[in-house]
Amino acid sequence: MARATISPQGGHLYARDVGKVYSPYDEPVVALESCSIDIPPLQFCALVGPSGCGKTTLLNAIAGFDALTSGEIMLDGRLINSTRGHLKPGPDRVVVFQNGALFPWATVRENLVRGPIVQGRMTYREADAQSRTLLARVGLTGVESAYPGALSSGMRRRVEIVRALLCDPTVILLDEPFRGLDTVSKATTHQCLLDLWQIAPKTLVLITHDLDEALFLADRVVVMTTRPGQVKVEFPVDLPRPRLPSMLTSRVFLSLKAQLIDAVHEEAVKAFVAGERELA
């Protein structure tokens, strides 16, 4: 199986001193503060941390949905978000959403072909053929004419990952995409993601609460502090690829997991205490 050509720029994501302050009512909420992350091209980077630590805020900033209040984010040397930047979300940084965002009023086929057609990269027929190939690769032949409502959530997530891949993005941003899946579906979908990533490598940024998932999938796990979010510590994952389920019980994996749990737990306790203080 020939490997797809790697995108020329590669997908180097660099967030420098990023800050985001929300002021929904009168109290300003500092979601992110002096957060810096450097993700080299084609790396699979997982972001973990307690709820409310700003992971999704950072992802939204990278995607271009939310302007920063300080700092800047660059993709391959190009500014994609800053305090004065003109936000432009686009298929170069495609997002796979929590709980899925397949358009329920369109069939699977329509959901998949819309991206490449709108971006002007393929004709309808090409996009249809390409989507069918990718769907087959994730074990979903024959669902093209179904509406998302007729599929199980595991199937929907796989379709959404295929939708993201069809855009041939430079970076794929995944916001807890496997949340709520049962163990078996999660394992299958993990495998799909890894398989697809092997064929068409891209920079991947994954937000998750599942530490097993983070270690199993990623090259590097970044732990964020509780609000205001910053990078607390990073763990490079030294497991060989392709990742196998048997690695989940290897000594390397378990020792990494132990360190990860310690780091995250420390922040989680801080978040809990801070939350209690806020309510008090």
Next chain:
Amino acid sequence: MRVRAWRLAANPSLWQGLAGIAGFFAVWALARRIGWLILPGPAEVAAALPRMVSGPAYWLSWLGSSQRVLAGFAIAAVLALALGLGMGISRKFRLTTFPVLELLRPIPPLAWLPLSILFWPTSEATMIFLTFMGAFFPIFISVLAGIDRVDPRYIEAALSLGSSRRAIFQRILLPGALPYVFTGFAVAIGITWEVVIAAEMASATNGLGYLTWNAYVNHSLPGIIIGMLSIGFAGMASSAIVIWLGRRAMPWQNRM
């Protein structure tokens, strides 16, 4: 077509529905029998039925009322969709126009009757205006609700895929709002019938409402009941049409 008819006949829901209606008639007949009801029972109504429905006058009443309902509803739908979508797109338009509509919305359609009689040249125009007023606000509010309630993640997903703002409007907001729009249609069609009947009783020379009122004037109790039941059937048929249209427009909502 024949297979469809067989399937319909075999469907238990159909028979349960018919059983329900038959039960209603049975209770009515019984109430009349035991003297508890002074209004005519189904037997008397059935006896008076042939005379009323023979001859074109009865069926022309159906036509007359339906025409008014259709005209008022169609105009209301178009206008409500236009205004609702406009407000969904342009915040400025919404902030300036919405309060005016909110001021008018609580006024019951029939309160517009005196003004309409004075203003509109024909009584037909008056009645269509009233049905319009009945249908407009439910549809308008539903359109607005539909656009507001479209999950922002779909918009973000579309932006992520590279959609233009215009494409987002056409392919995300419109389909996303459809379920709410059809709910608005279903509510509006019921109100439209209520309004048209009342308007006809007040100032028409034909139509199902006029028929019912006329029966009262001519001291024909069965006639009143026939008129009312006809209105009921007409309303039921209209709702069924709206629901059917909804199913055609939103194929993704059909579950097994």
